[in-house]
Amino acid sequence: MKIEAEWMRGGTSKCWVFETEHLDQTRTSLDELLPRLFGSPDYRQIDGVGGATSTTSKAMILRRPADAEVDVEFTFAQVGIEEAAVDWGSNCGNCSAVVGLYAIEKGWVVPRGDVTRIVTRNTNTGQIIIQRVATPAGALPIVPDAQMPGVAFPGYRVGLGFQDPAGKTTGKLLPTGSATDTITAGGTRWTVSMVDAGAPVVIVRAEQLGLDPSRYGSWASGVELQLETLEQIRRQAAVRMGLASTVAAAARAIPKLAIVASPAQPDPDSDVSVMMLSMGKPHPALAITGSIALTLAARTPGTVLSSITGDAPRSRLRLRTPAGVLETWSEEDDASLLIGVERTARTIATTIIHVPEALGSAVETSLASATQ
Amino acid sequence: MKIEAEWMRGGTSKCWVFETEHLDQTRTSLDELLPRLFGSPDYRQIDGVGGATSTTSKAMILRRPADAEVDVEFTFAQVGIEEAAVDWGSNCGNCSAVVGLYAIEKGWVVPRGDVTRIVTRNTNTGQIIIQRVATPAGALPIVPDAQMPGVAFPGYRVGLGFQDPAGKTTGKLLPTGSATDTITAGGTRWTVSMVDAGAPVVIVRAEQLGLDPSRYGSWASGVELQLETLEQIRRQAAVRMGLASTVAAAARAIPKLAIVASPAQPDPDSDVSVMMLSMGKPHPALAITGSIALTLAARTPGTVLSSITGDAPRSRLRLRTPAGVLETWSEEDDASLLIGVERTARTIATTIIHVPEALGSAVETSLASATQ
Numbered sequence: 057m058k059i060e061a062e063w064m065r066g067g068t069s070k071c072w073v074f075e076t077e078h079l080d081q082t083r084t085s086l087d088e089l090l091p092r093l094f095g096s097p098d099y100r101q102i103d104g105v106g107g108a109t110s111t112t113s114k115a116m117i118l119r120r121p122a123d124a125e126v127d128v129e130f131t132f133a134q135v136g137i138e139e140a141a142v143d144w145g146s147n148c149g150n151c152s153a154v155v156g157l158y159a160i161e162k163g164w165v166v167p168r169g170d171v172t173r174i175v176t177r178n179t180n181t182g183q184i185i186i187q188r189v190a191t192p193a194g195a196l197p198i199v200p201d202a203q204m205p206g207v208a209f210p211g212y213r214v215g216l217g218f219q220d221p222a223g224k225t226t227g228k229l230l231p232t233g234s235a236t237d238t239i240t241a242g243g244t245r246w247t248v249s250m251v252d253a254g255a256p257v258v259i260v261r262a263e264q265l266g267l268d269p270s271r272y273g274s275w276a277s278g279v280e281l282q283l284e285t286l287e288q289i290r291r292q293a294a295v296r297m298g299l300a301s302t303v304a305a306a307a308r309a310i311p312k313l314a315i316v317a318s319p320a321q322p323d324p325d326s327d328v329s330v331m332m333l334s335m336g337k338p339h340p341a342l343a344i345t346g347s348i349a350l351t352l353a354a355r356t357p358g359t360v361l362s363s364i365t366g367d368a369p370r371s372r373l374r375l376r377t378p379a380g381v382l383e384t385w386s387e388e389d390d391a392s393l394l395i396g397v398e399r400t401a402r403t404i405a406t407t408i409i410h411v412p413e414a415l416g417s418a419v420e421t422s423l424a425s426a427t428q
Numbered sequence: 429m430k431i432e433a434e435w436m437r438g439g440t441s442k443c444w445v446f447e448t449e450h451l452d453q454t455r456t457s458l459d460e461l462l463p464r465l466f467g468s469p470d471y472r473q474i475d476g477v478g479g480a481t482s483t484t485s486k487a488m489i490l491r492r493p494a495d496a497e498v499d500v501e502f503t504f505a506q507v508g509i510e511e512a513a514v515d516w517g518s519n520c521g522n523c524s525a526v527v528g529l530y531a532i533e534k535g536w537v538v539p540r541g542d543v544t545r546i547v548t549r550n551t552n553t554g555q556i557i558i559q560r561v562a563t564p565a566g567a568l569p570i571v572p573d574a575q576m577p578g579v580a581f582p583g584y585r586v587g588l589g590f591q592d593p594a595g596k597t598t599g600k601l602l603p604t605g606s607a608t609d610t611i612t613a614g615g616t617r618w619t620v621s622m623v624d625a626g627a628p629v630v631i632v633r634a635e636q637l638g639l640d641p642s643r644y645g646s647w648a649s650g651v652e653l654q655l656e657t658l659e660q661i662r663r664q665a666a667v668r669m670g671l672a673s674t675v676a677a678a679a680r681a682i683p684k685l686a687i688v689a690s691p692a693q694p695d696p697d698s699d700v701s702v703m704m705l706s707m708g709k710p711h712p713a714l715a716i717t718g719s720i721a722l723t724l725a726a727r728t729p730g731t732v733l734s735s736i737t738g739d740a741p742r743s744r745l746r747l748r749t750p751a752g753v754l755e756t757w758s759e760e761d762d763a764s765l766l767i768g769v770e771r772t773a774r775t776i777a778t779t780i781i782h783v784p785e786a787l788g789s790a791v792e793t794s795l796a797s798a799t800q
Contacts, residue, residue, distance in 0.1 A: 098580040100484075103581040111474075208470040208474075404781070405782060
């Protein structure tokens with residue numbers, strides 16, 4: 057059994073890109089097939105295509121929908137490493153950046169003008185992402201030359217615009233109906249904002265945690281001392297946002313929690329300092345989905361974030377993260393709002409993956425199709 | 429520019445396998461080309477095919493020599509991760525295991541009988557390695573099913589026989605002319621054996637270091653306390669073996685140092701306990717080249733190892749390592765001695781790697797060849 061795949065870098069992730077029809081031909085459950093392709097379970101993934109880290113054990117599954125309004129529909133799979141399991145619960149912003157480029161390289165979309173627009177839909181979240189791939193004079197550059205922070209080599213420039221991202225999980229941008237709410241935890245009353253856009257996020261001001269906005273480098277150690285209180289805030293927010301029925305039932309992954317403050321003076325490069333908590337720990341950067349939530353929060357009067365960035369919507373928001381500054385953009389047209397980020401993407405290799413074992417009915421199936 | 433490559437697992441390593449003529453077409457120095465293909469310099473190798481660990485940042489370059497006595501000639505390249513550099517100084521035993529399988533899969537060698545013999549030569553060391561690939565009834569099995577320690581999934585069975593491995597670096601199995609020598613270091617006189625086979629190795633008895641042979645699990649911590657003395661022994665051995673003119677000039681990588689003892693009683697699974705030092709630290713397992721040196725040392729009367737294993741040459745030697753027992757075999761025929769190990773290998777993916785940038789004259793070259 058052999059399966060075609062493109063191995064692509066999307067932003068700061070490596071992603072294995074499949075087409076639905078190629079996977080369907082294996083007549084094997086993806087929850088069984090993908091871990092085997094990746095070499096899981098094995099902490100080194102030494103017998104498969106996985107890279108043995110969360111950012112290199114990712115798959116994207118693409119198809120061209122009958123729906124004429126969407127060029128490409130895609131599903132993201134986080135493939136387990138030490139477990140032969142697949143998590144279908146979220147999208148990956150970085151891997152999303154390969155979809156438009158794939159469509160152009162495969163001829164699904166003909167590049168037109170200096171920027172080619174590809175409409176994509178993520179099936180994990182229902183999110184429409186408008187992709188804009190730089191195609192000067194109507195073609196991909198012969199030598200890709202766009203740079204982005206966190207990647208040593210150039211790629212093709214891709215803009216990802218999340219269309220009307222509010223409320224994709226709970227139905228509302230402000231699930232509680234208020235721009236700010238009060239949560240009591242650790243004996244303190246916390247002023248927070250709870251927003252649902254890209255991902256559900258609860259936002260807390262750094263000052264309330266006793267963190268010095270002018271000493272961003274010291275936040276991580278200060279946060280580490282208050283993880284228990286922060287987790288209480290996060291779990292109460294889960295209930296208030298309708299994501300869990302009790303604090304005990306709150307999921308580990310959502311909502312995310314973001315700590316924000318005015319940038320240290322002078323910081324001409326950022327509009328707000330951010331530290332995200334992910335799975336109970338300070339995140340080394342900022343997930344793209346989280347950056348979408350913060351951008352909408354900044355645009356929404358009365359949130360703890362808009363009190364930092366100002367109520368007037370800005371077209372660019374620069375978020376300082378432990379890994380550097382991430383910039384998002386906002387665009388409104390007649391019908392919709394786009395919140396986006398710029399990434400780069402590149403095809404690393406065009407591949408045919410060998411799958412040797414009898415996987416379910418896999419061997420039988422491949423023999424059957426060989427005789428057709 | 430695009431380059432064909434097979435991505436193969438050899439033993440416990442992942443290896444990128446190229447053909448010389450495909451690389452030659454790029455007209456780019458391999459010291460420049462390979463790091464770029466692998467995504468180096470970058471500790472994550474996120475824009476290339478490298479796996480960001482030493483066992484997954486390896487390349488093999490194969491060719492069919494005019495020389496009728498050798499089926500395949502190959503060169504091993506350890507590709508730097510944080511440095512854009514290639515180390516050509518040694519062979520990799522694990523990656524060696526892909527060569528015979530590659531030759532069969534590409535039709536360079538026609539399988540014959542239940543075991544197909546492929547004669548290979550490693551150009552880094554001049555070592556001939558006779559490979560025996562299991563081909564029951566004259567063909568590779570449809571479903572590979574051979575298992576080996578340290579790999580979660582099955583592969584094709586490959587035996588690697590190192591032909592007459594003695595003296596490949598210094599010209600002699602015993603570079604000093606003696607089976608044992610005395611080295612003074614840390615105020616103590618150490619009885620050591622210095623052998624050159626597969627790789628140059630200096631062998632020390634565990635008891636002389638105060639390590640308890642019956643408590644193998646405690647060796648690592650005991651060794652950590654004596655690293656400075658062990659490094660003095662190793663550097664003096666470098667000079668005695670003719671590998672360096674002064675102790676200060678001794679290389680970090682060779683000779684290797686092996687600590688040996690009789691197996692803990694009762695240990696029906698091993699003949700000798702071994703801990704190797706690699707780059708100044710206890711090695712988590714044992715390099716295949718090191719196991720070849722120890723096997724020849726065990727066969728050589730008067731060495732510190734033969735005093736443990738007995739002077740009568742044995743056809744199987746079982747070496748206990750921190751990662752489990754590694755078994756080597758020895759065979760003598762009319763003309764030569766083969767020392768070998770069993771591995772498994774498998775092709776993970778057949779690929780075409782995309783190399784986008786203008787690398788030296790690469791772009792010019794690909795345009796030139798496109799018009800031919």
